[in-house]
Amino acid sequence: MVLHSGCSMSIPATVSAESQLPASWSPHYNCPDVSMVTPGYAGRLWSQDLHPQYWSKYQVWEWLQQTLDMHQIDATSIPFSNFDLEGRQLCSMTYQDFTRLAGSIGPILYQSLADLKWTGQYGSADMFTPGDIKTELDADLPCSILPFKEEPSFYSTSELFEIKTPFQPSAMMASPAPSSPDPKRSHSRSHQVKKHNPRGTHLWEFIRDILLNPERNPGLIKWEDRSEGVFRFLKSEAVAQLWGKKKNNSSMTYEKLSRAMRYYYKREILERVDGRRLVYKFGRNARGWRETEK
DNA sequence: TGCCTATTTCCTGTTT
């Protein structure tokens, strides 16, 4: 493998995937409707019949471009020539290799590939469910293999938003179809992906992902009744600030966040839990939180 | 350009 030492990275090392980088794409490739979904979901879109080990150079590029797109990273930030590799070579790369070839984007690529390699998401799309992803990662992936593990900052948004990506398959169904009988919404599946999730992760998905990643963001929200989907905010303002940080909104408060949460009642993404403060419950239209959701 | 969705912001009143 040829490792280029002179990577022309234009993104500083401190930039994370959540940064507001321009989402410009290289003109030769139009990403399918995956721009608003996450690596976990998109992992089944590219080369879904193949383990990354067996990808061609073209498939490696496909993966690379889609991963960058999903993280809203300018494709020109990475010298694609560094990834003129076949899947077998790609899979043999270490975390350091990715960092060397892609700079600050390397960890993101490393994690994305790790998801595909270790969670088996290259398999049949029908086999993919949010529950699968959650339980597989929780059960099968020791935190030690996660590239950001060495930065256990309590409210580290880089961890929350970068490492959690395998937990976001439901971004594709962010606006639950059962509650949307409006025929105007009856677009194709791919259209719905963008139409209903125009700004990335929804609030309820953000909350869900915190719940599914307690080891990385402990003490923010906890399950009250895991099987029933009941959870409680432990540090409501901290969650609100984290949400605000994700949305680049420094004035976010729990009051505002909770208003958005209440709108989910009508859509049955959340259910009311009467008489208990800071307690919410996932509704029938929330996806991906159940342990046994397959 | 207008519409749609998903918030965000502000507000008043109520409950704990």
Add this chain to the structure above:
DNA sequence: GAAACAGGAAATAGGC
């Protein structure tokens, strides 16, 4: 009295 809840109304922003 403070914090949280409830929900109306309008504004905002990104995608189509």
